[in-house]
Amino acid sequence: MNRVIVQYRTRNEAADENQAAIETVFAALAEGDPEGLSYTSMRLEEEEAGTVFVHVAEVRTEDGSNPLAALAEFGEFQTGLPDRTVEPPLARQATVIGSYRPQ
Template identity: 45%
Template sequence: MKRTVIRYKTKPDMADRNAGLVAAVFAELKAARPEGLRYMSLRLEDDTFIHFVETAAEDGASALPKLAAFAAFQSGIRERCAEPPVAKGATIVGNYRMLSEN
């Protein structure tokens, strides 16, 4: 299992558009229901976005890049950002009913 946290800050005038693109990804995920993927996204009040991706595959292979909505989200991401995306591997230190215990 691989866990990744991605953090970036959007330009103020692009935050709502970014949130809409993220929502479209979740709508497609809900319809497609891919196995081996857990995904959460947060928007902080300063328009920083944090994405948490957990994939069952040790190599990090994920169904996300195969989604049309994710491709639309990725398109122009750097232009929407005041601070570009930074991805880091993550280890869960504590978890109280937020994530699966698997």
């Protein structure tokens, strides 16, 4: 299993455009319903230095392939990202210590 957290800061004037691009990715995920992927994106409060976005992906495919990377809409999102950000995205592997979800 592979877990990745990606964080980056957009220019404030590009934050809504970035959110719309993310929403397009989620619409494609809902339509394709790929197995072996959990994906969450969050927009943090706007700051003077830009708006921070955080993405959390968990890949659980047998062969280790990432269904998100195969999605055309995700590729388009990534292609436009440098034009919207003020700094390169920071991606880090993550290990879950605990998780709580009420039943």
